[in-house]
Amino acid sequence: MQRRNFLKIASGVALALLVNPIRALAALWNQSAFEAIKINDAKANLGIVQEMPSNDIDLVAPDRAENGAIVQIEITSRIPNTEAISVLVENNPTALIAHFVFSNGALPQLVTRIKMADTSDIKVIVKAGGAYFSATKNVVVLENGCG
Amino acid sequence: MDNIKMRAKLTGDNILGITEVKMIMNHLMETGRKKDDFGQLIPAYFIQMVTAKLNDKIVLEMQWGTGISKNPYLTFYLKGASLNDRISVNWVDNLGKTGNGEIMVLAA
Known part of the structure; x- marks a missing residue:
């Protein structure tokens, strides 16, 4: 992976965690099993x-x-x-x-x-x-x- | 944040005894299938994840669906706790709201 792409993805992930840490945590909930x-x-x-x-x-x-x-x-x-x-x-x-x-x-x-x-x-x-x-x-x- | 009502009681010696942890959480636990007085569906609203820790170590991780009763009640049991140890609980619901509670281990 090119450095530029990596930075783009990494900053996107970091931003997502920053904006919505709860959503990131809720992803661990086993939705398919509960539904x-x-x-x-x-x-x-x-x-x-x-x-x-x-x-x-x-x-x-x-x-x-x-x-x-x-x-x-x-x-x-x-x-x-x-x-x-x-x-x-x-x-x-x-x-x-x-x-x-x-x-x-x-x-x-x-x-x-x-x-x-x-x-x-x-x-x-x-x-x-x-x-x-x-x-x-x-x-x-x-x-x-x-x- | 909604507080959790908690109690932790140690029977027997530190570390070797058994600690009983009881808690009750304040939450509507709506299934998403109930209708209000106007015939409108009440959206699902329920706790999905709960984590209990002894001091800073995770002891119990829970995933819940809509089948846990309103104002969830839970008792669990723990070995390895001592008097004055700290037990903390955190929850997250499907709307991203959180709640927590914390209590010291007392003698039974």
């Missing part, structure tokens, strides 16, 4: 090839949710070297809810609140040592929470 409607497309976009059901993942959620706008879930992975946890809801308008990556002493355990449009399985996929493991829990939703 996928089907659970399998969301999984493919997260790079999840094949997951095996595991009893070493606890997924606590209510059997019945009065209001799908707030469904509290608790996830614990006892699988050694858990690196990441993805949360998916099969019957939501878009399946992927959230993706968590743990490092530097964070334990693979969390509590959060999610929206559910309809009665559905919640599926949790754990990445550990390059392999994928899953747990599911069905929740009966009485009132749509996705509006």
